[in-house]
Structures are given as structure tokens and as C-alpha cells.
Amino acid sequence: MRILISGASVAGPVLAYWLTRYGFAVTVVERAPSLRKTGGHAVDLFRPAMDISEKMGVLPRIERMVTGTTALTAYREGKRGVRVDLSKVFLATSDRHVEIMRDDLSEIYYDATSQDVEYVFGDSITSISEDGEVTFERGAPRRFDVIVGADGLHSNVRRLTFGDESAFTHHIGAYLAVLSVPNYLGLDGETIMHLRPGKSAGFYGAKHLDDGRAVFLFRNETPLEYHHRDVGRQKELLRERFAGTHPQVDRWLSELDGSAAFYFDAITQLRMDTWSRGRVTLAGDAGYCPGPAVGGSTSLAVLGAYVLAGELAEAGGDHARAFAACEREMGDLVDQSRAFALGAAKALIPSGALGVWGLVQGARLISALPAGVSRALAKLNSKGVRMHDSMTIREYATRVPSV
Known part of the structure; x- marks a missing residue:
């Protein structure tokens, strides 16, 4: 049974690993000419993704590549910095958690599959027929039994199968931007952050990175006008929002035009009645993105890929049965992640000065408490900060597979 996966970031290689293990023949097509090597931005893996990675045999490598961020200094306007012990904050949210650069994680998952999976870089799907005939921008047409879109929030497979993404996206009023900046502050395991009502700008260094990352979060209740591939317009919007916030922030913005790594997008949720149609299904952010940076989307993508592969194996390759079972298995988890993301976006980007004060004081309280106490308090609410761990x-x- 031949399966085509579009996307070689996180969900795609994890899905390919498990499908290959179950005996399926897998091809992964990726629009980019090669794996990205700029580091990307930091993402979180919580217990389910850690457990799955351990089953894949890649957990030791993941743990060697963690960012090593353990401390945060938060600055409110005109106030002295408040020091926060991030290791205690992480312990409160998860008993098994790592932070890793997204491109490093993608490379680890890719390396675990590259010997057994056919990867086609620099190409993209242009059409998918009901009987599984797939055409490509560059390659010759091919036929597959199942096609999976694991190609992110702006999924090409979703557009071809379900229509324009505007029908499924839900703007939650927040934006995220990340750019690489020379680590002129020499930060090692530490983050600094400038918090203002409706926005925050931070900077961190990470192990295995020669440079640092500047991270920007801001609120905008109505969607901004730009295309997701129009980098020039995205940089213009970022400058407009953050210029003059603080001299350090202006220093980070000065690197925009020469940055080796840049990301800008709305923190958007996808809401679909189904992730499947015919032979086509979606995995990860392409189908059920709860909101990048606030909804645990990376861990959810790893879990969703694992479940989809397992259900296809249990169904003996019967894709209709497997797709339905996967949606049953993942549905409540996706709903919980979406609800969590809505609250997290409001908490992490407070609209007023009082909310900024509360965010800083809450983080300081957690870091001041004994680790066991803060973890015990967090465990009282499995749908709150411990939701992903549960x-x-x-x-x-x-x-x-029998077919």
C-alpha cells in the first residue's frame, strides 16, 4: 500500500516513521529544496510527544539538543527586571518536557526515517484525483492509495481537497514573529523580555546556536492585511508595532533585513468538521492547529501522526475506517488544546497594565515556590497548564497492511 505525505517538518516524518514500521510504502514530498538548517524557533515537547519519541529511539538525541533555557528576566515599562526560574515553571506544566529548536527537531525525525522513506524535495502537489492520481509541479504523475497533508497551517493539500483556508481559520487576536539576531548579549540559557500591554518582545540564546532569537507577540483583534509569503510586508508590520518600545527592542528590529531566520504569522486556529475526504486526510497543523506558540501544536502534531499511523495499521489499510477512528481518538484532545490556547493567548499577551503585572507576579510566585509545591498545585487542574501532560x-x- 502506497502512501504519500506532503510536508517534511514534524508531523510528516513522524507519520512516515510509524507507517514504514507497520509495513506501508511511504513517499514524502516537500516544497523546500532541502531541510531547513537555520534553527527556526523554539518549540515545546510535552509528555505524549516525549513518549512517542522514546519509542522511536530518538529521545536521547532530542535531549542533547535542548535549548537549555532556564531563566527569564521580565521588564515592565519603567520597572526593574523581575527574575523568573523557568525550570520551575516548566516543572509546573509538565513532568516530562523539553524545549528544542524546531529545525533541529525536524532533522532528528528526518534522520530516523531517511533510510526507509522516499523523500522528494523541491516539489509540490498540484492536483489529487478521487482514485489517488497525484500530479506535481516538477515530477511525473503518480498514484497513491492514501494522501496525507502534513504541510502546516497554510496546507496546500487542504486547499486542493477542502478549499480556501479562510473557510476554516479562526483568528484569536494574536500574532507571533521570530527572527535571528547575533547573540551580542552573550545569553546562555537565559531569556530577557520587555512586556507592554498588548505586546511583548523577548530575546534568548540557545545551545547549538551561534546566534540568538528575538521573539515578538502582539494582539490585534482583527486580521492584518498581508499574504503569508509576503515577507517584506510582514517585516513592515512588525516594525510598525514594536519600533520605540525599548532601545534593546529597536536593536533587534535593526536585524530584520539581514536575518537568516524569520517567521511571522497570526496565531490561528483551524476548525474543521472533518480532516478527511476520500483518500485524503490531514495531520498536525494542516488539520487541527490549536494555535502556534500557545496551544501545544508541535506535541499535538507528533501525537496525531502516531495515532493516524496506528489506526491505518489496525484497519489493515482501510483508509475510511482508519480516518474515522483517528478523528474519534484525537477529537477531544484537539478541542481541549483549542480551549487552552484561547486562554493562554490572553494570559501571555495581556491587553492592560494590570494583566502585565499579574503575568509577571504569577511567574515570579511559581519560581519562588518549592518545585514540588508548584507542581502539586498545577496537577489539580488537568485541563489547565497540565493539559498537555495529561x-x-x-x-x-x-x-x-492487507491491502
Whole structure:
């Protein structure tokens, strides 16, 4: 049984790993000419994704590549910095958690599959027929039994199968931007952040990176006018929002035009009645993005890929049965992640000065408490900050598909 996956970032390689293990023939097509090597931005892996990575045999490598960020100094306007012990904050949210650069994580998952999976870089799907005939921008047409869109929030497979993304996106009033900046402050395991009502700008260094990352979060209740591939317009919007916030922030913005890594997008949720149609299904942010940076989307993508592969194996390759089972298994988890993301966006980007004060004081309180106390308090609410840690994974029996 031949399966085509579009996207080689996180969900795609994880899905490819498990499908190959279950005996499927897998091809991954990726629009980019090669794996990205700029580091990207930091992402979080919580317990379910850690458990799955351990099953894949890649957890030791992931743990060697963590960012090592353990401290935060937060600055409110005109106030002295407040020091926060991030290691205690992380312990409050998860008993098993790492922060890693997204491109490093993608490379680790890719390396775990590159010997057994056909990867086609520098190409993209242009059409998908009901019987599985797929055409490409560059390659010759090919036929597949199943096609999976694991190609992110702006999924090409979703557009071809379900229509324009505007029908499924839900703006939650926030934006995220990340750019690489020379680590002129020499930060190692530390983040500094300038907080203002409706926006924040931070800077961190990470192990294995020669440079640092500047991270910007801001609120905008109505969607901004730009195309997701129009980098020039995105940089213009970022400058307009943050110029003059603080001299340090202006220093970071001065690197915009020469930055090796840049990301800008709305923190958007995808809401679809189904992730599947015919032979096509979606995985990760392409189908159920809860909101980048606030909804645990990377961990959810790893879990969703694992579940989809397991359900296809249990169904003996019957894609209709497997797709329905996957949506049943993941539906409540996706809903919980969306609800969590809505609250997290409001908490992390307060609209008023009082909210900024509360955010800083809350983080300082957690870091001041003994780790065991803060973790015990957080465990009282499995749908709050411990929500991602409370997700469980099923065991799927290895089974060669019968069709």
C-alpha cells in the first residue's frame, strides 16, 4: 500500500516513521529544496510527544539538543527586571518536557526515517484525483492509495481537497514573529523580555546556536492585511508595532533585513468538521492547529501522526475506517488544546497594565515556590497548564497492511 505525505517538518516524518514500521510504502514530498538548517524557533515537547519519541529511539538525541533555557528576566515599562526560574515553571506544566529548536527537531525525525522513506524535495502537489492520481509541479504523475497533508497551517493539500483556508481559520487576536539576531548579549540559557500591554518582545540564546532569537507577540483583534509569503510586508508590520518600545527592542528590529531566520504569522486556529475526504486526510497543523506558540501544536502534531499511523495499521489499510477512528481518538484532545490556547493567548499577551503585572507576579510566585509545591498545585487542574501532560497514548500492534 502506497502512501504519500506532503510536508517534511514534524508531523510528516513522524507519520512516515510509524507507517514504514507497520509495513506501508511511504513517499514524502516537500516544497523546500532541502531541510531547513537555520534553527527556526523554539518549540515545546510535552509528555505524549516525549513518549512517542522514546519509542522511536530518538529521545536521547532530542535531549542533547535542548535549548537549555532556564531563566527569564521580565521588564515592565519603567520597572526593574523581575527574575523568573523557568525550570520551575516548566516543572509546573509538565513532568516530562523539553524545549528544542524546531529545525533541529525536524532533522532528528528526518534522520530516523531517511533510510526507509522516499523523500522528494523541491516539489509540490498540484492536483489529487478521487482514485489517488497525484500530479506535481516538477515530477511525473503518480498514484497513491492514501494522501496525507502534513504541510502546516497554510496546507496546500487542504486547499486542493477542502478549499480556501479562510473557510476554516479562526483568528484569536494574536500574532507571533521570530527572527535571528547575533547573540551580542552573550545569553546562555537565559531569556530577557520587555512586556507592554498588548505586546511583548523577548530575546534568548540557545545551545547549538551561534546566534540568538528575538521573539515578538502582539494582539490585534482583527486580521492584518498581508499574504503569508509576503515577507517584506510582514517585516513592515512588525516594525510598525514594536519600533520605540525599548532601545534593546529597536536593536533587534535593526536585524530584520539581514536575518537568516524569520517567521511571522497570526496565531490561528483551524476548525474543521472533518480532516478527511476520500483518500485524503490531514495531520498536525494542516488539520487541527490549536494555535502556534500557545496551544501545544508541535506535541499535538507528533501525537496525531502516531495515532493516524496506528489506526491505518489496525484497519489493515482501510483508509475510511482508519480516518474515522483517528478523528474519534484525537477529537477531544484537539478541542481541549483549542480551549487552552484561547486562554493562554490572553494570559501571555495581556491587553492592560494590570494583566502585565499579574503575568509577571504569577511567574515570579511559581519560581519562588518549592518545585514540588508548584507542581502539586498545577496537577489539580488537568485541563489547565497540565493539559498537555495529561494526554495519553495508545499502544498499537505492529501489523502489515492487507491491502
